[in-house]
Amino acid sequence: MLKYGTDKIGQTDSNRFSFSVKKPPKRDEKDVTAKIIGDFGKWQFKISILMAVLKFPIAWYQLNIIFMAPPQDFWCQKPAVFKKYTEREWRKICCPRVEEHPCLIFDPDLLILDPNMDKTLIPLVPCPKFIYDTSVFKRTITSDWNLVCTKHWLTHVCQGVMMWGIVLGGIIFGVWADKYGRQFPLMMGIIIQAVASFIASVIPWYWLFLCNWFILALASGGIGIISFVISMEVVSGKWRTIIPVIYQLPFGLGNAVMASLAYWFRDWRKLEFALASLSSIYIIYWLWVPESPRWLLATGQTEKASEILKEIARQNGRDLTLREIRQLIREHEVQREPDPGFMAFLRSKNMRVKTLLLSMNWFCTGLAFYAFAQYLGSIGGNIFMAVALTGVISTLGGFTCIFVITRYGRKTTVGLYQLVTSICFVLILMIPRSKYSNDWPRLLFAGIGFAGMAGTIPALYLFSGELFPTLGRNVGVSGVTTFARVASMVAPAIVTLDSFLTDLPLIILTFISFAQMLMLLPLPETKGSPLPDTLEQAEQF
Structure with a gap:
């Protein structure tokens, strides 16, 4: 599982520990990269x-499934x-009144004899060909x-x-990035994502499209x-609370940008091509994003790390020579203790809870989040406005x-x-x-509801990280957040219940x-509390 070259999330005050268990040896709280380039500067701002x-x-x-397969009226071809x-007359006489989108119609061979005859005497047969309403979307999957009908699933x-x-991509690219660095896997993900998106815009067969879509998802997850x-x-210091x-x-x-493009094109293939074109711009990152100096230091590549850190320090206005940087690196070399692993948290009574x-x-x-995102098309009459509005308002929620x-505090923020x-879900139902x-009150509360979720996610990330100990924090957070991805796979099944x-x-x-x-109630608040370093300390927190 991907780990970043630091063990702290947020700020701690090591003098306030009052655990009775034995503490690990005291270390310099400011890591070497922060001493060389600072907690936050021009270079960190650019990379962030x-x-x-x-x-x-x-x-x-x-989320572009919202515009790839939106709610769309259809009927049997005349x-x-x-x-x-x-x-209109054909649809009225051929369709059973109990179905909005009938997959079966009255047998046309019998219906033509007398369209006004008792329909209970006419058997239902499958519709041979469907016609789709193109007044909003010209083409969808x-x-x-x-x-x-039987293929709706x-x-x-x-x-x-x-x-x-996305789940598998996070795992595969995470392992790849741990072994070979951050820069190369990131660039490969960007290239694969753009190429697969271009292919998706022209591929004519559904099952081949799914295979290509899976490859795109792997890259996106990575x-x-x-x-x-x-x-x-x-970043370091307080910025590890703000940057996430x-x-x-x-x-x-x-989402707002995608809704605007979807409104302009009204064709899922043109939309996909436009998104692919925009995604390909990120290839320029190869010139702007260097290898992570923390990863280089963690893997013993101190010479490469020193050169990159010198350039970063120069951009941040810190005048350090290569010799001074190498000396700082040697002074801060520490022997990392092994992480306990995710299963260790399940074996400990308090941490298991x-x-x-x-x-x-x-x-x-x-x-x-994912079920409501797919449900947006049913919130109001204008799907483009619904997605764009909720996207903009959710950004304000993150701010x-x-x-x-x-x-x-963390717990209070998540709960709030x-x-x-x-409350917004309840108001939408009412x-x-x-x-x-345009169902504007429903759209407004949908946007505020999304803003609530946009505020929940980063707060829950930080809260989760502060409940796990330093030794094992990365694997702990990765483990619990995986369940959000599992839920994203269940979300489509929830959406189908509207039938x-x-x-x-x-x-x-x-x-x-x-x-x-x-x-949330049984969990402790972490604001202002020292973060545990070991599993034993976390057990008593």
Whole structure:
């Protein structure tokens, strides 16, 4: 599992430890890279922005199923013998009244004898060919591959494949990045993502499209994990609290950009080509993003690390020679203790409870986020406005998280944003559809609900990290956040429940959102508390 070359998340005060267990040997709290290049400077600002901007394509490919397979009206094609009837008249006489989108029609051979005859006497037969409403979307994967009726589940398979690929991509690229560095795997992910997106825009067969979509998902998952790790490795001190929040902000804006492009093109293939074109721009990162100096130091490549650190120090206005840098590196060489592993947390009584509660909370968070994102098309009449508005408002939610989390603490912040999301879900259920122009109240609360989730995710990341000990923090956080990815695979199944009851998916998400707040209650607040270094200390925290 990918680890970044530091063990702390947030700030600690080592003098405030009051654990009775034996403490590890005291180390210099300021790591060597921070002493050389500083906690935050021009170079860290540049890299942090570059990594955050990678959230744009991550958002596009995780959620563009919204515009690839949106809600779309369809009906059975009119046979030539019924040419004297208008489309409206044909749909009225051929379809059973109990179905909005009938997959079966009255037998045309019998219906033509007397269209007004008792329909109970006419058997139902499968529709041979469907016609799709192109008033909003000219082309979707639904219309291209007839993913309706018995094939409707294949639209959700598409999203499931994407989420499986992201999970596996995070693991595969994580191992790759641990072994061969951050820069090369990141660039390979960017190239694969762009090429696979270009291929997806022209591929004519559904099952081959799924294979290509899975490869794209692998790359997207790899980019996500590596970019996050790099954004954490380049900063130190208080910036390790702020940067993870800032890193998440472009995700919502990415949704707004995608909605604008979808509104312009109204064709999923043209949209995919446009996203591929934008994604290919990131290849220029090869010139801007060097290898991580922390990874180089961790793997013993001190000479390369020294040269990169010297250039970074120069950009940050810190005048250090190569000789001085090498001397600092030698002085700060420490023997790392092995991480305990994720299973060690499940064997410890107190940490087992924390780990299970965090895992369930991440599962609920992931399920609410991905299911609600796919459900957006049913919130209001204008799907483009719904996605764009929620994207912009969710970004504001991420901004507010920076201020709330530093003032009120981690646990309180997570609970507060989860409460906001839950209340918004309830209000959406209470407001009737189509009562207001463009369903603007429903869209507004959908946006605020997304803002709540946008504030929950970075706060929950930080809260999770501070509950795990320094030795094992990375593997602990990686382990519990994996459950959010698992939930993303379940999300399409939740969305399909709207075929039984229109708002059933949202009702389920409302209960889940309230339930996850209860899972926070047994967990301790970490704000202002020293972070545990060892598993023994974490057990008593």
